[in-house]
Amino acid sequence: MQIRFTKMQGAGNDFVVLDETAGRLGLTPAHYRFLADRHFGVGADQILTVRPSPAEGIDFEYVIHNADGGEVEQCGNGARCFARFVRDRGLTTKDRIRVLTRGGVIEPQLTPDGRVTVDMGRPRFAPEQVPFDAQGLQPELQGRAQKWPLVLASDGKSATVFVVVVSMGNPHAVQLVDDVDTAPVAWAGPLVEGHARFPQRVNAGFLQIVDRQHVRLRVFERGSGETLACGSGACAAVVAGLQLGLLDGPVEVETRGGLLRIDWAGGADDAVFMTGPATTVFDGQIQLPDAA
Numbered sequence: 001m002q003i004r005f006t007k008m009q010g011a012g013n014d015f016v017v018l019d020e021t022a023g024r025l026g027l028t029p030a031h032y033r034f035l036a037d038r039h040f041g042v043g044a045d046q047i048l049t050v051r052p053s054p055a056e057g058i059d060f061e062y063v064i065h066n067a068d069g070g071e072v073e074q075c076g077n078g079a080r081c082f083a084r085f086v087r088d089r090g091l092t093t094k095d096r097i098r099v100l101t102r103g104g105v106i107e108p109q110l111t112p113d114g115r116v117t118v119d120m121g122r123p124r125f126a127p128e129q130v131p132f133d134a135q136g137l138q139p140e141l142q143g144r145a146q147k148w149p150l151v152l153a154s155d156g157k158s159a160t161v162f163v164v165v166v167s168m169g170n171p172h173a174v175q176l177v178d179d180v181d182t183a184p185v186a187w188a189g190p191l192v193e194g195h196a197r198f199p200q201r202v203n204a205g206f207l208q209i210v211d212r213q214h215v216r217l218r219v220f221e222r223g224s225g226e227t228l229a230c231g232s233g234a235c236a237a238v239v240a241g242l243q244l245g246l247l248d249g250p251v252e253v254e255t256r257g258g259l260l261r262i263d264w265a266g267g268a269d270d271a272v273f274m275t276g277p278a279t280t281v282f283d284g285q286i287q288l289p290d291a292a
């Protein structure tokens with residue numbers, strides 16, 4: 001089967017975007033893995049599929065698959081690219097778009113400067129909502145945050161790290177580091193991602209506080225490995241930094257692929273807002289392997 005796709009990126013987090021508004025393509029997890037493959041396919045951190053409105057008051061549904069083929073709840077950088085995609089294709093004329101993801105309804109808004117601001121919904125900290133198995137663990141308290149100890153061990157090395165756990169619709173574990181450039185992301189990232197205390201695995205964030213309105217961030221993403229930026233990870237990291245009493249919003253997040261701006265008023269019902277770029281790289285078509 002031959003399919004059309006659009007390659008997009010938001011702060012260097014890259015996507016293959018598929019249009020299923022006129023009918024399902026019927027892809028399998030193996031197809032998503034193939035499309036994400038940087039050697040044999042197109043290459044992407046995630047595959048985003050746009051579907052028609054699933055209910056009154058909602059404009060579209062968008063479905064997210066990680067590079068490993070697994071379907072997930074949320075993708076912040078993807079949400080901005082989704083909004084740019086549906087506008088550029090003429091699938092909507094709206095500037096503010098309500099879209100259903102598996103993590104809930106979110107609202108991207110196209111801004112006059114070409115960037116996109118997304119209402120990412122409210123963060124959740126209760127361990128069972130992440131989900132995180134906190135049984136038998138004693139958190140350290142700092143500001144309004146709980147820092148949970150996680151024991152990591154492999155390759156004859158072990159370490160205890162402290163993480164703030166946050167759901168932004170998808171699960172995040174954020175740890176503070178002195179310098180993202182020297183943080184052991186390649187070693188600790190996969191160990192946090194697959195830690196037994198996260199039954200659905202987790203996105204592992206490494207957060208460096210530069211000053212009260214400026215941070216640097218690297219994220220080892222669940223199902224995709226380290227990416228140049230993770231939008232929901234940036235929201236989770238800023239929310240964690242605000243709860244820890246280390247930041248004042250709005251906060252500029254420097255990732256390896258670009259800048260994101262995150263704002264959260266801090267109340268239990270307040271949504272997190274993320275602003276950043278969304279760019280089309282090229283359109284293409286590709287033949288999917290038969291056996292996938």
Ligand SMILES: N[C@@H](CCC[C@H](N)C(=O)O)C(=O)O
Pocket residue numbers: 013045046064066072073074075076077078170171203221222223224227229230231232233
């Ligand atoms: N890159 C995304 C997050 C994609 C999903 C994530 N890997 C997960 O498994 O939850 C973002 O920009 O938020």
